[in-house]
Amino acid sequence: MLDLALLGLLEEGPEHGYELRKRLRTQFGLLANVSFGSIYPALSRLETNGSVETVEGGSPVALAPPTGSLSGEWAAMRARRRAGTRGRRSRKVYRITTAGREFFLTLLSDSTADDARSFSLRLAFARHMPPEARLALLERRRAQLVQHLTEVVTADDPELDIYARSVAEHTAEGVEQDIAWLDRLIKAERAATDASAPPNRRKTRRSA
Amino acid sequence: MLDLALLGLLEEGPEHGYELRKRLRTQFGLLANVSFGSIYPALSRLETNGSVETVEGGSPVALAPPTGSLSGEWAAMRARRRAGTRGRRSRKVYRITTAGREFFLTLLSDSTADDARSFSLRLAFARHMPPEARLALLERRRAQLVQHLTEVVTADDPELDIYARSVAEHTAEGVEQDIAWLDRLIKAERAATDASAPPNRRKTRRSA
DNA sequence: GTCATCATGTAAGCCGTTACATGATTGC
DNA sequence: GCAATCATGTAACGGCTTACATGATGAC
Numbered sequence: 001m002l003d004l005a006l007l008g009l010l011e012e013g014p015e016h017g018y019e020l021r022k023r024l025r026t027q028f029g030l031l032a033n034v035s036f037g038s039i040y041p042a043l044s045r046l047e048t049n050g051s052v053e054t055v056e057g058g059s060p061v062a063l064a065p066p067t068g069s070l071s072g073e074w075a076a077m078r079a080r081r082r083a084g085t086r087g088r089r090s091r092k093v094y095r096i097t098t099a100g101r102e103f104f105l106t107l108l109s110d111s112t113a114d115d116a117r118s119f120s121l122r123l124a125f126a127r128h129m130p131p132e133a134r135l136a137l138l139e140r141r142r143a144q145l146v147q148h149l150t151e152v153v154t155a156d157d158p159e160l161d162i163y164a165r166s167v168a169e170h171t172a173e174g175v176e177q178d179i180a181w182l183d184r185l186i187k188a189e190r191a192a193t194d195a196s197a198p199p200n201r202r203k204t205r206r207s208a
Numbered sequence: 209m210l211d212l213a214l215l216g217l218l219e220e221g222p223e224h225g226y227e228l229r230k231r232l233r234t235q236f237g238l239l240a241n242v243s244f245g246s247i248y249p250a251l252s253r254l255e256t257n258g259s260v261e262t263v264e265g266g267s268p269v270a271l272a273p274p275t276g277s278l279s280g281e282w283a284a285m286r287a288r289r290r291a292g293t294r295g296r297r298s299r300k301v302y303r304i305t306t307a308g309r310e311f312f313l314t315l316l317s318d319s320t321a322d323d324a325r326s327f328s329l330r331l332a333f334a335r336h337m338p339p340e341a342r343l344a345l346l347e348r349r350r351a352q353l354v355q356h357l358t359e360v361v362t363a364d365d366p367e368l369d370i371y372a373r374s375v376a377e378h379t380a381e382g383v384e385q386d387i388a389w390l391d392r393l394i395k396a397e398r399a400a401t402d403a404s405a406p407p408n409r410r411k412t413r414r415s416a
Numbered sequence: 417g418t419c420a421t422c423a424t425g426t427a428a429g430c431c432g433t434t435a436c437a438t439g440a441t442t443g444c
Numbered sequence: 445g446c447a448a449t450c451a452t453g454t455a456a457c458g459g460c461t462t463a464c465a466t467g468a469t470g471a472c
Contacts, residue, residue, distance in 0.1 A: 002459080018423050027372070029360050029379050033323075038460050040425055090423060090468065115241075120379070126371040152237050163334035164235070170389050171237050171328070174382065181378050209431080226451050246432055248453055298440065298451060 001118055002042045005031055007051060007096060007104040008125045014055050014095040017043055028124065030117045043094055051100030055093040109133050114140065135189050142182045145175050209326055210250045213239055215259060215304060215312040216333045222263050222303040225251055236332065238325045251302055259308030263301040317341050322348065343397050350390045353383050 009015060009023055021039050024031045046052045096104070108122055108129055119141050126134050153175065154160075155168040217223060217231055229247050232239045254260045304312070316330055316337055327349050334342050361383065362368075363376040 016423080017425095026360055026362055027365075027376075029356065029383075032356070032360055033461085035461060036424075037426085037462070040423095042459095044425090092424070120375050124372045124375045127369045148237065148240070152234055152240055154234055157235075161335045164332040166393065167328050167332045168235075170386075174385070175237075177382070177385075178378075185374065224451080225453095241433090243433060244452075245434070245454085248451095252453090300452070 001121065002031075002034065002038055003046060003051075004104070004107045004118070004125070005034075005121055006039065006042060006046065007100055007107070008121075008128075010052060010094060010096040011101070011104065011125075011128065014093050016091040016093045018091075028121060030120055046100065047094070049103075050097060051103045052094040052096055055095050104128070109137075111136070111140065114144070131189070131193050135186065135193070138182055138186050138189060142179060142186070145179050145182070149175055149179075209329065210239075210242065210246055211254060211259075212312070212315040212326070212333070213242075213329055214247065214250060214254065215308055215315070216329075216336075218260060218302060218304040219309070219312065219333075219336065222301050224299040224301045226299075236329060238328055251300075254308065255302070257311075258305060259311045260302045260304055263303050312336070317345075319344070319348065322352070339397070339401050343394065343401070346390055346394050346397060350387060350394070353387050353390070357383055357387075 005024055005028060006020060009020055009027075015023075017036070017040055020043075021034065021036060024034050024039075043052065047054065105128065108125060114122070114137075119137070122137060126137070129137070149172065153168055153172040155165060155172050157165075157168070160168060213232055213236060214228060217228055217235075223231075225244070225248055228251075229242065229244060232242050232247075251260065255262065313336065316333060322330070322345075327345070330337075330345055334345070337345070357380065361376055361380040363373060363380050365373075365376070368376065
């Protein structure tokens with residue numbers, strides 16, 4: 001989960017842990033509460049297994065200098081850069097590697113363990129997937145939700161009091177809306193596929 | 209979380225672990241994947257801390273005998289009952305205690321840690337709460353979701369591609385619907401409170 | 417000079433999972 | 445007798461949280 005999210009963000013360019021966390025919080029509601037205690041160890045792990053590398057002596061992130069006292073700022077920065085290998089402050093900037101990109105794609109299309117959380121995350125990164133994988137992801141999720149509706153939600157149970165029933169009903173509605181949303185996405189996805197690669201249609205039949 | 213759910217179910221009558229799990233799966237979508245590896249230890253814990261007790265020699269749960277071979281079934285059952293203290297099979301039936309009921313109420317109104325999961329669970333058990341606690345729960349949740357909308361979801365970010373944007377939009381819609389739902393519940397809750405305890409309305413002003 | 421914020425990291429622990437082990441009962 | 449289901453339990457491990465520890469920088 002976290003690995004996937006981090007690698008996905010790093011696909012868009014090098015970043016450091018503190019900033020990655022901010023972006024996780026704002027861009028992915030589901031991982032909104034992810035803490036430093038998770039992400040720093042995760043980044044270390046990814047570095048040891050070769051998925052990411054630290055940017056040595058990289059330009060210390062283009063920052064609009066926030067008014068005045070430039071000389072002091074620059075002096076401090078140069079001092080730091082001379083002292084360590086890192087840029088401004090003690091940031092540790094990570095960049096995704098080729099191996100990391102492969103690993104990312106593996107995680108993205110790993111069809112096991114797709115609950116609501118990892119589904120949303122995967123879909124958010126769907127542009128990195130081949131079209132068939134996207135469709136497969138959407139359809140797998142749809143099937144799961146339909147299944148869920150049949151066997152789990154029981155809003156019409158006469159035993160339930162108003163509160164339990166309200167929760168059950170609202171949950172069911174949510175699931176139905178998710179399915180409708182997925183249907184729209186699936187339709188769009190198929191349209192896009194057909195448009196970009198109009199299949200060999202010898203023996204064209206009238207559309208059903 | 210699990211403790212709360214288990215105690216809540218046991219409030220409706222004694223049950224054994226296997227059956228409790230089934231009910232968790234069907235009644236609470238959010239805990240749909242809870243496993244035996246969680247619930248048996250949880251029940252043991254609850255027993256040691258005095259929240260539940262095992263039903264000794266209780267009637268082995270009224271079961272509609274599933275066709276034929278009655279004599280054999282009954283013989284086996286009687287044998288089992290003579291041998292151990294438990295009913296049919298080796299079921300271990302738990303019953304909530306007075307202390308357990310208190311603990312349940314504590315867990316229910318413990319306002320720390322209310323994410324989506326525990327909110328739904330608590331609301332499903334809301335009939336056990338005093339009216340003010342119910343209102344407080346609903347309003348706390350509402351405030352959280354409003355907060356979430358302002359700081360987390362960013363569907364209008366120009367950087368997002370269609371997939372990320374679609375996820376962000378759909379998430380935001382979901383949150384908005386949740387808020388609308390909570391508003392209905394809050395309104396209903398207030399109406400009920402006013403009806404049962406019409407407040408001292410000396411100096412009645414015309415409604416704003 | 418001190419406070420808030422930025423920034424990284426470690427350690428302990430919680431809560432849940434999977435996998436494994438065991439055994440009774442029923443249906444075929 | 446064998447498989448499926450019901451039923452309980454343990455052990456190892458995973459992922460994430462909280463709390464703690466550290467320190468640099470910038471604002472006032």
